[in-house]
Amino acid sequence: MGALRRFMPRRGRSASPRKRRRGGPWFYLLSPLPIFLAAMAFSWPHLQAVQLGYEFNRLQVEKSQLAQLNAELKVERAGLRSPSRIDEIARRDLGMTDPSPEQLRWVRPASKEVSLLQEK
């Protein structure tokens, strides 16, 4: 502050010296602030966009990984539901057999879901 004061005009004590000594240096110090703020206002969204781009990309990767996992689980589920697998487990491991006709009693008519005639 002292060094800077050398460049400042030194006025007589009569010309309200206290105000001029206090306002002068701050004026020069703060004068770049609007430029800085303008630059920040200009560049901040850009920086944010870049950051969001990284975030977006990270989320894209995560999304594709989750989609991949989802697809793998779907394939696994479909494989586990394979009729041949269920048939084999039922017959071999659980000792199940097809019901004979006299063991079957229909308690309700064919549902809409499985009725071929009511298909779209």
Place this chain on the structure above:
Amino acid sequence: MRKDRPRQPLNSRRRRRVDRDLMSRSRFLRRFAGFLLLSFLGLSVIAVRLYYLQIHQHAPIMSRAERQYTKIEPLQPQRGVIWDRRKRMLALSMNTDSVFARPAALAEPTAAARLLSKVLDLPLADLRQSLTSKREFVWISRKVTPAQMDQVRALALGGIDSVPEKKRFYPKGHLAGQLLGFVGIDEEGLSGVEYALNVHLRGIPGRRKVFRDALGRTLLPPELLPSPGLRGSDVVLAMDESIQHIAERALANGVQRVGAASGTVIVMEPETGNILALAEVPSFDPNQFRLYGPGASRIRSAADVYEPGSTFKVVTAAAYLEGRGGHAEDTFYVEGGRWPFAGRIIQDLHPHEDLTVRQILEQSSNIGTVKMAQEVGPALLDRYIRAFGFGERSRSGLPGESPGILRPPRAWTRASMAALPIGHEIAVTPLQLVAAYGAIANGGYLMRPRVVKSIERNGRTVRIFAPKIVRRVLGAEVAETLREALRGVVERGTGKKAKPPGYTAGGKTGTAQQVDPATGTYENGRYVASFVGFSPAERPRVVILVTIDSPKEDIYGGSVAAPIFREIAGRTLRYLRIPRDEALTLRSGRDPAEPGA
């Protein structure tokens, strides 16, 4: 000293101080002006440079920069899913990795080959040859499993890298393998439904523009959202996974039981033409299509033809009843089982003297059928054969479908009228025959076999392949007469073993000698045993065709194919919750459907 200095007047001191202040201010202003000038000059230089770079050289610099930090990445479209009629998944594409190498970048190619050989289960010699080659790029393994890729990454070999690709999975393995078909390395359908509907399933390739920073990280600004092209549409088949399994299991057991070379089964819904199952033995697993020989994925039910034999007699009977105005009780003299006609001897397996039309079908009388054909005449017989869809493709949409072999009447000889009516001198596909029996089962309408039910995109149906009536072949009355006659075949005739427990059924057995393609003559000991029928007999819900190629233990359709029909029909009708149409008798003698039974 200070005391000796002469005192100056106060005004003079003040004036000097003011002068000094003025000089100081003037010096400051000069310096400040100089600073401003220099700043202005500096800024001017920057402004000029900025103008040059930003405006004058804008286009070339921008394109240069874009080349450096942007990249166009191609995006392989997601191939559509194939569902069964109840939306159970049959085929799905997933992301996977393909491993490649840049041999020049490999520090120790031999060691790398040894490691990769173990991880990827590849022949070491081939791998070593690839990695020591002078090529810039070599594929190591396409579409490896996620576990294998993890192991490759763990090896951290320089010069070994991977690219993402899609891979088709068929989670049900060999279930409906031929019907589904398979895709090649580039995800293009090569057979079956994958091939026939490739244009819908494959989608449209996309591409995306990505920014890469100095570290090579991908940066996707929101304004450059990826454009992933168009995902392939999903295909919903008319096939039912459970019925397909029932058919495949019964067929595999039946083929094994009689030591046959192969067999096919088609299950069709007569009212819509829906192909509920299309089973073939030997089966085909599209996940491992490379392990099979050429032709293994062919849909034999649509592509292969055979002489239908006695199963064709119903067409002659239909021509007699509908075209000639005959009646089911019209009687024909069947010559005691042996009749010389057109230079050949026609024989019946079970000799009779007189048979009605109904009995001719029940007893599968060759003589009676040929005599009916004599009443019909070649022109009318040909008209009915073609009306039933023989001699033309059924337009089911299945690839490689054959129209069969049917010569025009002008090419027929007198002997043809002894052969064609009983299913010789004609070759049909199983698909044609099942559609023809479908017409009898549904009251006379020839339905187009319906393999695909609909096409969906994002869960919404975008196209429906509606059931299509090709033409009306028979009147309802004649169709009913034929159904009754065919029911008699199962209840009293050659097809007794076809009757499913608890259900009525109708159908026809067939045993036809095979023609040797090399000599063009019938081959001794090679037969096609078949049964085609429907159940329940009153209001058929399913039409089922079973053909067994070259059975060894037994050759007759009634004993080889009919039991397979029985098993498939019984289990399918129970699965479809079709109430039985025939009273069952328990050991106690009571009908279980009765209250309290």
